[in-house]
Amino acid sequence: MGSLLIFGGSGFLGQQIIQEGIKQGHHFISVSRSGNQHVASQLKFHPQVSWVEEDILLHNQWEQYLPHIHGVINLIGLLKENPNKHRTYETYITHPNHIIVQALKNYPNIPYVFLSAYGTGPFISQRYLLNKRHAELEIKKELNHYTILRPGMVTGRQRPSSIFLGSLIKVLAFIPTKNNRFREVYPTSIHKVTTLCLEYVQKTGHYTLNLIPKNYQN
Ligand SMILES: NC(=O)c1ccc[n+]([C@@H]2O[C@H](COP(=O)([O-])OP(=O)(O)OC[C@H]3O[C@@H](n4cnc5c(N)ncnc54)[C@H](OP(=O)(O)O)[C@@H]3O)[C@@H](O)[C@H]2O)c1
Numbered sequence: 531m532g533s534l535l536i537f538g539g540s541g542f543l544g545q546q547i548i549q550e551g552i553k554q555g556h557h558f559i560s561v562s563r564s565g566n567q568h569v570a571s572q573l574k575f576h577p578q579v580s581w582v583e584e585d586i587l588l589h590n591q592w593e594q595y596l597p598h599i600h601g602v603i604n605l606i607g608l609l610k611e612n613p614n615k616h617r618t619y620e621t622y623i624t625h626p627n628h629i630i631v632q633a634l635k636n637y638p639n640i641p642y643v644f645l646s647a648y649g650t651g652p653f654i655s656q657r658y659l660l661n662k663r664h665a666e667l668e669i670k671k672e673l674n675h676y677t678i679l680r681p682g683m684v685t686g687r688q689r690p691s692s693i694f695l696g697s698l699i700k701v702l703a704f705i706p707t708k709n710n711r712f713r714e715v716y717p718t719s720i721h722k723v724t725t726l727c728l729e730y731v732q733k734t735g736h737y738t739l740n741l742i743p744k745n746y747q748n
Pocket of ligand 1: 538539541542561586587604605646681684685
């Protein structure tokens, strides 16, 4: 098993991917601003994980790992922006993706997995999706081997509110109204997203996977 570079390995999805990937024999280099400060104790000092503390908008030390890794997963993102705190969709979606994609152009054989989204539902700004689609376009233009995963809402007990909200969305999505916006964020389990990330980060070729039920897709 090879080494995987994961951006945002300390987050909700990231920790689950690392946990499952370790069982499959992968080694991980996780890059995030907080390194391993907020990760679960069983992962904090795990011998198969190196935690790198770096803001990729400011530094590029992580590029030194590229010659030795077999796949890249990008989980950097943000659901609600706060421009007063410089937390915008550009700084959390488009720019980080741009930085990673430009670096990966020098390593055309490394598969790249990008966590996008299928829709926004009634709660999240359309700007979120616009930035995700913008990032997708750059990936498609610049890389040979990539997977774009488009889930609705991701549910897992590691984020307890997602379980309640996910159940509510399932019920609301069922209501047969015209243009039911809950359908575009129909929940996907963290287990499914994790499994797909680990499977597709080892695949060559290019894939875009919509992870909501077919009858709810536009
Ligand atoms: N959760 C969902 O329901 C859902 C649904 C659809 C799509 N997605 C997408 O899936 C991805 C992962 O979601 P998530 O819920 O796991 O997010 P999350 O918990 O907020 O994780 C984001 C990760 O990115 C890191 N990060 C942010 N800015 C960074 C920077 N400049 N440099 C380095 N690392 C940075 C964060 O760590 P630091 O803060 O320490 O830097 C954190 O580890 C996102 O792109 C999201 O849009 C999520």
